[in-house]
Each structure stands twice: as structure tokens, then as C-alpha cells.
């Protein structure tokens with residue numbers, strides 16, 4: 269079987285993973301801090317041994333704890349590009365990139381030619397003679413990408429490769445990554461940025477507390493989330509309850525009006541998803557026609573240009589985008605109890621799993 273299969277338990281980190289990556293597939297790995305994203309990459313890269321598990325890349329068993337198989341990191345065919353470029357400080361950019369070909373047995377001259385080719389591919393030929401200490405963050409990350417590619421990996425492991433870069437450098441490297449990732453090499457891309465997941469990945473996994481809690485096409489996970497984390501990334505509200513005819517019954521018995529999606533049956537555990545643009549704030553708690561009012565305490569006000577995103581916490585968490593002038597008129601401050609009036613027509617109710 270080609271592609272990547274990972275089954276691994278690391279009880280010391282509360283991690284129990286079971287996932288696969290198809291040949292040529294780019295999979296974004298999302299999740300809150302401590303969810304296990306870096307642990308997943310470390311397990312595949314060969315930097316961490318699972319207590320139990322099996323990792324297979326293109327039919328080659330890299331780890332099998334039951335059979336006592338452990339392939340060391342440098343023989344796995346997986347290249348890791350981390351947030352910090354981690355170049356050898358004493359080698360030039362070209363020397364860093366030539367390292368992979370040299371390790372594969374290429375002669376000095378052949379390795380140098382290959383290094384030039386990869387530096388050209390990432391637009392960094394003019395940096396060939398510089399040492400890492402003479403490169404900007406974006407330049408160093410380009411060189412690190414060339415070094416990773418020069419090792420001709422069967423799999424790319426990208427751990428927030430854009431996170432340490434400023435906006436301009438990140439945009440340039442994003443374009444480059446998009447090109448590289450389209451060449452058909454499978455990749456796992458850890459990111460906190462939903463736009464990167466959409467722009468660069470075919471599929472998105474959401475990890476929470478060491479488990480995969482969502483897995484689907486990147487677009488679907490981010491537009492139809494089933495977990496609070498994915499919803500927050502996508503800027504949507506997600507509340508849990510029980511599906512009933514015409515909406516979702518919340519834990520306190522309130523029925524949030526909404527449209528049941530096909531396949532969602534009354535009585536089952538469900539989530540309701542809606543955008544903050546479909547929510548208005550009512551000081552007196554009076555409902556709009558066709559809406560539901562969730563009474564909640566304002567916990568956060570976040571200015572977003574022409575609107576203020578007002579987050580509230582009551583029986584559930586909700587958010588509303590309120591025009592900035594209205595927010596001032598309403599005298600909203602954290603601690604104020606208000607009604608969040610949710611337009612039922614904009615609420616989608618779907619099974620929780």
C-alpha cells in the first residue's frame with residue numbers, strides 16, 4: 269500500500285493517533301496547543317518512539333513496535349521543515365543544500381550541481397555562498413526548503429514553516445510551497461492558519477487531546493465544522509445539543525431555531541453552526557421574528573473594522589458582529605447580560621459526528 273499510514277500510541281503525551289495520507293495528498297494538521305501535532309510529525313520523522321504502533325511509508329515499515337522494527341530518522345525518506353530553518357551554521361547555503369545529495373553518496377561536484385538546481389528552484393541562487401547567519405528569516409527558510417527537497421524525500425513534514433516569517437516573506441514562501449506541494453509529493457502540514465490549510469492542502473485533520481476529531485476535505489472541515497476548534501478557526505459559532513424539529517435543543521432546554529441538514533434526525537446529538545453576522549445583540553432580550561434569543565454575558569469585545577465581534581457566554585457560547593456605532597450605543601462591556609438574537613434561517617443543524 270503506498271502513501272503513509274500511522275497508528276501510534278504515546279501514553280506519556282496522551283496521544284493515540286490513527287490516520288493515513290494518500291499518495292500525492294497534502295494534509296493540513298490543525299488543532300489547539302498541545303493537541304499532538306508536533307508529536308505526529310516527530311513520530312513519522314523518527315524523532316520519537318511510540319509505546320505501541322506502526323508507521324508505514326510507501327509500503328516500507330518504518331516502525332512496528334510489535335515486530336521490533338525501527339528505521340532511524342535519516343533513512344526514512346521523510347524531510348522535516350520546522351518553524352525555524354535549523355541550517356548548519358558553519359556551512360554556506362549551497363553546502364547546506366548539498367548535504368542531502370552528499371549523504372546519498374553523490375560526489376562533491378555532482379552534489380554542488382544539484383544544490384545549485386534546488387537553490388534555483390526556490391529562487392535563492394544568489395544566496396549560495398552565504399552562511400545562515402547572513403540570511404534573513406525568509407531567505408533561510410527558502411534555503412531550508414531547498415535542503416529538504418534536495419534530499420529527495422518521499423514525504424514532506426512541514427511544521428508551521430511560515431509562522432516565524434513576516435507577512436511579506438510568508439506570502440512569498442507560501443507561493444513557493446504551493447508550487448512544491450503540487451508536484452505530487454505527499455505532505456503533512458501543521459498550521460494554525462485556516463487560509464494556509466485551504467490554499468495548500470487537499471485534506472484537513474483536526475487533532476484535539478491527542479486524537480483526530482475531524483478529517484475531511486479542507487474546504488469542508490473549515491466551512492462545515494463539527495468541533496469548536498474548527499468552528500473558531502473558520503470564524504463560526506458552534507453549539508451542541510439535541511436535534512429537534514425546527515432546530516437544536518440546548519442543554520438548558522432553549523430551542524435554537526435552525527434548519528436541519530439532510531441526514532440529521534430529531535432526537536440525535538447534533539451541532540448548530542452559524543456565522544456571527546447572523547446574530548444581533550438585543551439589550552432587552554426581545555426576539556426578532558424568526559429568531560431565537562440566547563441570553564448570555566458579554567465576555568469579550570473584539571474590534572474588526574466596521575463591526576465589533578461580541579462574544580457571549582451563557583448556557584452556550586455565542587458571538588455577534590455588531591456595527592461599531594451600535595456597539596457604542598448599546599454600551600457593551602464585559603459582564604453585561606444581553607440577548608443574542610440568532611436568525612434561524614442562517615442556522616444549520618447537523619449530526620455531531
Ligand SMILES: Nc1ncnc2c1ncn2[C@@H]1O[C@H](COP(=O)(O)OP(=O)(O)OP(=O)(O)O)[C@@H](O)[C@H]1O
Nearest residue numbers: 280281282283299300301302303304305306307308
Ligand atoms: N518533549 C516532550 N516531552 C513530554 N511531553 C511532551 C513533549 N513535547 C510535547 N509534550 C506533550 O505532548 C502533548 C502534545 O504536544 P505537541 O507538542 O505534540 O502539541 P502541538 O499540537 O504540536 O502543540 P503546539 O500547537 O503548542 O505546538 C502535550 O500534552 C505536550 O505537553
